[in-house]
Amino acid sequence: MALRGTMHAPSDVQSRNIPRAGNTGRLTRHAVKVSAVAATPTPARTPASTGSVKRAMTMTEKILANHSDNASVKPGDNIWARVDKLMTHDVCGPGTFGIFQKEFGPNAQVWDNERVVIIPDHYIFTSDARANRNVDILREMATKYNIKYFYDIMDRSNFRANPDYKGVCHVALAQEGHCKPGEVLFGTDSHTCNAGAFGQFATGVGNTDAGFILGTGKLLIKVPPTMRFIMDGEMPEYLLAKDLILQIIGEISVAGATYKAMEFAGSAIEGMNMDERMTICNMVVEAGGKNGVIAPDKTTFDYVQARTQEPFEAVYTDGAANFVADYKWDVSKLEPLVAAPHSPDNRKTARECSDVKIDRVYIGSCTGGKTEDFVSAAKLFYRAKRQVKVPTYLVPATQKVWADVYTLPVPGCDGKTAAEIFEEAGCVTPAAPSCAACLGGPRDTFARMNEPEVCVSTTNRNFPGRMGHKEGQIYLASPYTAAASALKGYVCDPREYM
Amino acid sequence: MHLKFQRSAPALSRASRSSCVRIYAKVSKKEGEPRIIRGKCFVTRDNIDTDQIIPAEYLTLVPSKPDEYEKLGSYALIGLPDNLYPTRYVKNGVMKTEYPVIIGGQNFGCGSSREHAPVALGAAGAKVCVAESYARIFFRNCIATGEMYPCETSVRLCDTLATGTEVTVDIDNSILTDHSTGITYPLQEIGEAGPVIDAGGIFEYARSQGMIKTA
Numbered sequence: 001m002a003l004r005g006t007m008h009a010p011s012d013v014q015s016r017n018i019p020r021a022g023n024t025g026r027l028t029r030h031a032v033k034v035s036a037v038a039a040t041p042t043p044a045r046t047p048a049s050t051g052s053v054k055r056a057m058t059m060t061e062k063i064l065a066n067h068s069d070n071a072s073v074k075p076g077d078n079i080w081a082r083v084d085k086l087m088t089h090d091v092c093g094p095g096t097f098g099i100f101q102k103e104f105g106p107n108a109q110v111w112d113n114e115r116v117v118i119i120p121d122h123y124i125f126t127s128d129a130r131a132n133r134n135v136d137i138l139r140e141m142a143t144k145y146n147i148k149y150f151y152d153i154m155d156r157s158n159f160r161a162n163p164d165y166k167g168v169c170h171v172a173l174a175q176e177g178h179c180k181p182g183e184v185l186f187g188t189d190s191h192t193c194n195a196g197a198f199g200q201f202a203t204g205v206g207n208t209d210a211g212f213i214l215g216t217g218k219l220l221i222k223v224p225p226t227m228r229f230i231m232d233g234e235m236p237e238y239l240l241a242k243d244l245i246l247q248i249i250g251e252i253s254v255a256g257a258t259y260k261a262m263e264f265a266g267s268a269i270e271g272m273n274m275d276e277r278m279t280i281c282n283m284v285v286e287a288g289g290k291n292g293v294i295a296p297d298k299t300t301f302d303y304v305q306a307r308t309q310e311p312f313e314a315v316y317t318d319g320a321a322n323f324v325a326d327y328k329w330d331v332s333k334l335e336p337l338v339a340a341p342h343s344p345d346n347r348k349t350a351r352e353c354s355d356v357k358i359d360r361v362y363i364g365s366c367t368g369g370k371t372e373d374f375v376s377a378a379k380l381f382y383r384a385k386r387q388v389k390v391p392t393y394l395v396p397a398t399q400k401v402w403a404d405v406y407t408l409p410v411p412g413c414d415g416k417t418a419a420e421i422f423e424e425a426g427c428v429t430p431a432a433p434s435c436a437a438c439l440g441g442p443r444d445t446f447a448r449m450n451e452p453e454v455c456v457s458t459t460n461r462n463f464p465g466r467m468g469h470k471e472g473q474i475y476l477a478s479p480y481t482a483a484a485s486a487l488k489g490y491v492c493d494p495r496e497y498m
Numbered sequence: 499m500h501l502k503f504q505r506s507a508p509a510l511s512r513a514s515r516s517s518c519v520r521i522y523a524k525v526s527k528k529e530g531e532p533r534i535i536r537g538k539c540f541v542t543r544d545n546i547d548t549d550q551i552i553p554a555e556y557l558t559l560v561p562s563k564p565d566e567y568e569k570l571g572s573y574a575l576i577g578l579p580d581n582l583y584p585t586r587y588v589k590n591g592v593m594k595t596e597y598p599v600i601i602g603g604q605n606f607g608c609g610s611s612r613e614h615a616p617v618a619l620g621a622a623g624a625k626v627c628v629a630e631s632y633a634r635i636f637f638r639n640c641i642a643t644g645e646m647y648p649c650e651t652s653v654r655l656c657d658t659l660a661t662g663t664e665v666t667v668d669i670d671n672s673i674l675t676d677h678s679t680g681i682t683y684p685l686q687e688i689g690e691a692g693p694v695i696d697a698g699g700i701f702e703y704a705r706s707q708g709m710i711k712t713a
Contacts (some may be wrong), residue, residue: 091557092612098562105703123558130558137560190611190635204635207561208642208700254545255605259634288608288633289693343545438609439554461609463547465577468555 002082016341057322059293060261063201067184075225084183086213089169090120092188094137099211110145111217114292117149117178118142118170124434125156128442159432167398167433170194171364175400177308180316181296191366193284197277199296199314224290226261227326231268233332238495241276242478245283246337250347258288268331274303275372282367283460286344336493339476342464350481354493359453361486364395365438368458368479371404376479378418380411384497387426389489393447394430456485509548524620524644533669540587540597541661547609550577558620561617571621587659588622595622599665602629603656607636625686626667641691644699650686669684
């Protein structure tokens with residue numbers, strides 16, 4: 001396919017030529033228990049490829065090279081990539097399997113029934129008959145194709161009665177050990193780029209591409225060039241990962257990274273835990289990016305190894321690798337931000353929006369509904385010791401996050417759990433884990449905006465109608481900013497309560 | 499899915515009398531036929547995201563089911579704000595559009611990876627979109643599904659044309675003609691994406707090329 005992108009010139013702020021001192025080009029083979037080893041077939045080397053010097057590659061290029069028949073790839077190459085994992089959910093799964101059955105025949109089997117992960121999460125707790133039917137279709141498919149990972153839900157009236165059900169797909173993928181450094185993951189959802197936080201190639205595709213992967217385990221893709229974003233310095237106590245990614249998207253615009261990989265580096269990134277790193281990679285698609293990556297390190301390995309015993313092989317950007325753009329920020333100079341209606345790149349400081357009266361606050365989604373997000377919001381509420389002025393909706397992304405909200409003592413809050421702090425602050429009781437109102441959904445979806453209201457949200461998009469009503473106004477923000485805004489009743493810089 | 503859904507007597511769209519291309523559910527152009535689409539255009543602006551193309555509440559419709567595929571089409575572009583777009587892409591109570599040509603600005607189709615977006619447009623009767631630039635997943639989905647030609651142009655047509663203007667999009671010669679003025683505008687070549695969409699999508703193309711055995 002002739003895939004073309006449009007180059008947007010970066011605005012002239014903080015973008016300067018810096019020496020390409022990336023991570024070392026060392027290939028780190030991480031010591032994990034390996035139960036079986038299969039030698040990968042080595043293709044015969046054509047004369048043209050012998051003796052050639054391997055060119056310096058970025059992490060994204062290396063991962064794709066490793067998954068193709070090429071020793072080395074460069075941006076612009078169209079390659080067939082082997083797929084490690086394919087994820088789908090209730091909105092796109094039925095269509096994906098429909099295409100698979102039609103194209104490969106009713107007797108075909110999926111390429112690998114242990115590499116397909118089916119995660120119902122979008123329209124779960126609704127009376128919409130078609131939405132419910134779609135989960136039933138997924139169950140049918142999981143049974144027919146003997147899919148190992150199907151996180152089913154049958155009792156919608158009580159999410160906790162469903163031991164297999166997880167919740168939001170991208171958070172579940174990470175929590176269930178499906179995200180591993182060096183791997184290739186495709187998902188029928190744009191925020192699949194979330195998993196790039198683990199140093200893997202992860203991106204969203206449509207039903208047809210996914211149907212193709214189901215049958216073949218491969219996909220034809222174009223190698224993206226890489227833009228690098230270095231976030232250096234110590235994170236101020238009022239700043240979170242969400243502020244950094246809003247800073248970047250506001251800088252390069254919603255098409256600034258179209259067809260490109262976004263690589264995040266720097267001491268601020270290195271100091272983040274996996275939840276925060278996921279927040280950054282999650283919104284890569286909001287800049288038009290193909291995928292996001294963060295170099296895996298001990299933080300990554302600890303997280304992954306606690307969740308899976310499967311082996312993996314981390315790869316790193318070569319010191320001499322080329323970037324198509326290079327940005328650098330000193331995070332200590334940054335301020336809490338919002339993306340004002342109606343675009344994720346409509347960047348403003350929270351402070352300059354302090355006159356915007358709001359009607360509600362929403363804390364949830366793959367972007368802002370993880371454990372770290374609720375811990376942050378709870379910390380601010382606890383320090384403020386006040387009640388919220390507007391309805392504040394909380395939707396933990398997964399069952400595990402929900403459990404954390406109710407059991408983990410929030411650091412520095414006298415042993416209180418986030419749930420206790422939220423209750424004392426007057427928030428709405430945390431709801432059943434799912435995507436819920438991030439994307440509107442069926443009319444009876446929890447916290448859906450059915451009136452033209454103003455909402456501060458920790459979600460990922462604020463285009464017209466995103467959370468329901470076409471005239472709704474959504475300010476995207478960090479959990480700190482969302483919590484502060486709930487207390488104030490206006491868009492509010494979290495420093496007011498710190 | 500789409501191929502099984504072919505009507506027994508292909509009907510000329512009642513929407514556009516002068517349309518040279520029969521309005522099937524997908525492009526599915528016959529070999530040898532020119533890639534020329536004539537009809538009224540519908541003008542949109544920058545950053546038309548997938549929530550505006552097909553709001554999330556309609557995503558319970560499964561595109562591989564023929565009757566739900568049709569329904570998706572009836573909701574195409576229903577998410578556009580009413581104050582900016584007083585004319586609806588698909589009239590209330592009708593299943594198909596009068597506008598086989600969509601004009602866009604930058605970053606058309608940004609947002610979600612949902613294939614429902616190009617599918618809804620194709621199901622409604624869109625044949626071609628002419629925009630300054632596209633979001634990558636949407637562009638890819640147009641080609642994979644064969645629903646619509648995503649043509650690119652460096653001209654800001656969304657500032658020049660108005661909804662309802664009769665145009666001809668000649669994809670083979672990379673020209674768009676505005677019939678109200680006679681002015682022609684250059685398009686970028688559709689390149690290798692063309693034959694894939696002609697065939698009706700990536701699977702159909704692969705089969706026609708002998709790349710995969712017939713299902």
